[in-house]
């Protein structure tokens with residue numbers, strides 16, 4: 001255990017983030033196997049039984065609906081209330097808590113996800129509107145080895161304090177780099193203008209993204225021999241990416 005771990009800090013590496021993200025994606029249910037009444041918690045084997053139950057016991061209440069979303073290349077069926085936002089569906093039904101709930105007014109960017117290649121605010125979209133679209137969350141980015149340089153650079157430059165806003169920044173940065181693999185500092189500032197950080201980490205994001213750009217432009221490295229005992233660990237950093245497991249409502 002190193003000094004940082006002894007002090008109660010979390011040692012952040014790409015590998016740790018990748019494993020955590022892949023586990024979260026894997027754990028998201030694909031098929032609805034039961035239909036739980038959100039009002040009285042009774043469980044039904046099919047949607048028609050739930051409908052009958054509503055008609056008999058909750059007449060006048062809004063019936064939940066079933067939808068299917070493609071999130072991080074995985075189709076998931078879920079039962080939601082028709083007024084749920086995409087952010088609620090991701091958090092409550094799929095357990096994907098990387099997109100964060102902060103202002104809920106479209107003002108902070110913490111809930112940013114990618115929909116059909118565009119950064120979108122998941123607090124401002126109804127989940128039902130997102131059927132048939134390709135949704136990528138920060139978990140999908142973290143699970144993809146291609147983005148290791150970006151995550152490593154965020155860790156190295158400590159582009160986070162509490163980490164709550166960091167997934168939103170990272171998602172926006174990924175879209176920027178997809179569109180413009182060689183951005184200037186000004187391009188980065190403009191792309192991230194909709195992401196708010198209460199901790200004030202702004203200068204670190206451009207540093208991290210510019211370093212990731214430089215690393216991603218290098219030719220692939222030859223595989224290195226495995227490090228011996230006491231070999232290099234990951235980059236430091238307290239707080240990580242806001243924790244994929246944090247931020248539920």
Ligand code: FES
Pocket residue numbers: 100101102103104105106107108109110111112121122123124
């Ligand atoms: S929580 Fe969606 S923009 Fe702030």
Ligand code: FES
Pocket residue numbers: 159160161162163164165166196197198199200201
């Ligand atoms: S809000 Fe704390 S790191 Fe941005």
